[in-house]
Amino acid sequence: MISGFRTLLYKEVLRFWKVNFQTIAAPVLTAVLYLMIFSHVLEAQLQVHGIAYTSFLIPGLVMMSALQNAFANSSSSLIQSKVTGSVIFVLLPPISYVEFFFAYVVAAVLRALMVALGVLLVTIWFAVPAMVAPQWILLFLVLGGGTMGALGMIAGIWADKFDQLAGFQNFLIMPLTMLSGVFYSLHSLPVFWQQVSRFNPVFYMIDGFRFGFFGVSDVPPENSLAVAGTSFLMVSAATLALLRSGYKLRS
Amino acid sequence: MPFAVAVERVEKRFGSLLALAGVSLQISEGEFFGLLGPNGAGKTTLISCLAGLSRPSAGKLVVMGYDVVSNYRAARRLLGVVPQELVFDPFFTVRETLRIQSGYFGIRHNEDWIDEILANLDLTGKADTNMRRLSGGMKRRVLVAQALVHKPPVIVLDEPTAGVDVELRQGLWQFIRRLNRDGHTVILTTHYLEEAEALCGRIAMLKQGRVVALDTTSNLLARFAGHTLALRLAGSAKLPPELSARATQNEGMWTFRLGSLGEIEPLLAAMREAGCVIDDLRLTQADLEDVFLGVMQSSDYRKETVP
Ligand SMILES: Nc1ncnc2c1ncn2[C@@H]1O[C@H](COP(=O)(O)OP(=O)(O)OP(=O)(O)O)[C@@H](O)[C@H]1O
Numbered sequence: 032m033i034s035g036f037r038t039l040l041y042k043e044v045l046r047f048w049k050v051n052f053q054t055i056a057a058p059v060l061t062a063v064l065y066l067m068i069f070s071h072v073l074e075a076q077l078q079v080h081g082i083a084y085t086s087f088l089i090p091g092l093v094m095m096s097a098l099q100n101a102f103a104n105s106s107s108s109l110i111q112s113k114v115t116g117s118v119i120f121v122l123l124p125p126i127s128y129v130e131f132f133f134a135y136v137v138a139a140v141l142r143a144l145m146v147a148l149g150v151l152l153v154t155i156w157f158a159v160p161a162m163v164a165p166q167w168i169l170l171f172l173v174l175g176g177g178t179m180g181a182l183g184m185i186a187g188i189w190a191d192k193f194d195q196l197a198g199f200q201n202f203l204i205m206p207l208t209m210l211s212g213v214f215y216s217l218h219s220l221p222v223f224w225q226q227v228s229r230f231n232p233v234f235y236m237i238d239g240f241r242f243g244f245f246g247v248s249d250v251p252p253e254n255s256l257a258v259a260g261t262s263f264l265m266v267s268a269a270t271l272a273l274l275r276s277g278y279k280l281r282s
Numbered sequence: 283m284p285f286a287v288a289v290e291r292v293e294k295r296f297g298s299l300l301a302l303a304g305v306s307l308q309i310s311e312g313e314f315f316g317l318l319g320p321n322g323a324g325k326t327t328l329i330s331c332l333a334g335l336s337r338p339s340a341g342k343l344v345v346m347g348y349d350v351v352s353n354y355r356a357a358r359r360l361l362g363v364v365p366q367e368l369v370f371d372p373f374f375t376v377r378e379t380l381r382i383q384s385g386y387f388g389i390r391h392n393e394d395w396i397d398e399i400l401a402n403l404d405l406t407g408k409a410d411t412n413m414r415r416l417s418g419g420m421k422r423r424v425l426v427a428q429a430l431v432h433k434p435p436v437i438v439l440d441e442p443t444a445g446v447d448v449e450l451r452q453g454l455w456q457f458i459r460r461l462n463r464d465g466h467t468v469i470l471t472t473h474y475l476e477e478a479e480a481l482c483g484r485i486a487m488l489k490q491g492r493v494v495a496l497d498t499t500s501n502l503l504a505r506f507a508g509h510t511l512a513l514r515l516a517g518s519a520k521l522p523p524e525l526s527a528r529a530t531q532n533e534g535m536w537t538f539r540l541g542s543l544g545e546i547e548p549l550l551a552a553m554r555e556a557g558c559v560i561d562d563l564r565l566t567q568a569d570l571e572d573v574f575l576g577v578m579q580s581s582d583y584r585k586e587t588v589p
């Protein structure tokens with residue numbers, strides 16, 4: 032019974048691993064470019080929470096890359112197999128929708144972890160951030176990656192064409208992850224935008240993740256954990272309901 | 283006797299289109315069953331419902347005693363489907379594809395059977411080639427291989443030979459026939475009617491989502507068509523009216539439908555008496571294509587033969 036899940040997970044991991052130049056190396060490079068540009072411009076002028084700007088920036092970039100790639104992994108895998116029709120290979124076998132869900136989400140989390148590790152390893156060259164509470168780091172990475180992986184499944188199931196998926200990515204995922212305090216502390220924003228940011232669950236994921244490095248954050252990490260956990264459960268419940276109904280997968 | 287597949291009053295609606303309008307069929311274990319019909323008749327839709335790719339709007343489908351909706355795990359384990367569309371996963375080689383497909387069915391060490399399938403489908407040399415680099419006919423054979431990794435007792439082939447060359451078609455049928463002899467139930471759709479005639483013991487014909495004929499292949503051939511005698515008369519001779527009433531004429535050829543070969547002798551005698559000289563004569567045995575065309579033209583065939 033476990034084997035259908037295991038094989039699907041293996042296949043999903045193999046899928047992105049075979050093209051790791053695009054799925055891991057490319058996002059690491061993008062993150063490093065952000066880091067080089069922003070730290071070059073702002074390192075001298077800025078400190079956040081009393082931390083040098085480059086060090087402050089690194090965890091946010093790591094998490095942003097991880098989240099974007101978790102979303103990209105499940106969504107692109109699903110849309111690709113839908114468009115080419117090869118999705119039937121996973122619809123014909125006796126794989127339950129719960130196994131299906133976990134295979135895609137766990138694969139997305141693994142890709143998120145690899146991208147995070149990649150960005151972290153490369154950015155060490157610029158600044159070595161502290162890691163005062165690694166358990167928070169891992170916890171937020173898994174919950175954030177899981178949430179985005181599940182959201183990617185919803186997008187991949189819903190979209191019929193690649194440009195619909197691109198729309199989802201450009202108008203939802205990019206704003207959510209970019210406007211989440213990756214590049215700044217919430218307290219540096221005008222009050223109105225601070226309020227807006229508080230409705231963005233990704234803000235809590237990044238804030239809690241950053242707490243694991245520096246031990247300081249905009250919001251207490253327990254609160255962030257509650258938001259990240261709730262987000263994961265809600266998005267998962269929605270994804271599972273969609274899979275159960277067979278929406279767009281089983282006509 | 284248990285049925286390999288039982289379809290009970292299945293309907294499938296796509297918006298306002300009724301793709302399956304109440305289909306009922308029973309296929310016994312070990313049968314080689316043909317599902318024929320023109321484009322859009324609903325063959326693939328029926329197979330999709332059987333495989334759980336599509337949910338029927340009404341009715342139920344059962345594979346080896348397991349309902350395909352409420353007991354989908356058992357039903358899918360017992361079913362192998364070769365889809366009509368030529369699909370493949372471009373990330374993997376042939377062997378990886380088959381290993382992964384085995385894993386989906388919970389089978390882990392399947393190398394021996396995979397090698398056997400590859401050999402029978404003449405794919406051994408391509409085992410480590412990426413799917414993208416295969417020709418269309420090779421991809422089609424990999425689809426057949428994928429459907430067989432878990433040795434399903436019920437094998438459904440949706441036009442498996444489209445685009446496969448003659449030699450391999452023979453090889454493929456030899457392999458499928460062997461599986462059928464070993465007890466696997468085979469359900470086949472094809473537009474090559476001579477293939478269906480040679481392979482299938484029983485045939486259902488579908489038209490606009492309805493079964494319009496369902497019988498053994500030999501009964502269909504015998505009951506519906508028999509033989510035809512076509513002849514041309516020398517010069518400007520005319521058939522006597524009692525004979526021309528029984529025949530159809532097309533470009534000077536008169537065609538008689540014969541219920542049995544015994545009808546030939548009196549027919550020729552009647553012509554000799556009338557002084558007709560025969561210039562050309564052809565006797566042909568009706569094949570499945572004649573039956574098919576006949577059934578598709580007269581949809582009340584079912585009423586006559588299937589009470
Ligand atoms: N997903 C779908 N959405 C809407 N209509 C569909 C869908 N799938 C099939 N149909 C329609 O249902 C009818 C039956 O199609 P089906 O594919 O079952 O035919 P078929 O007998 O397999 O034909 P062919 O010999 O061409 O493969 C057709 O009119 C087709 O347009």
Ligand SMILES: [Mg+2]
Nearest residue numbers: 325326327366
């Ligand atoms: Mg079809």
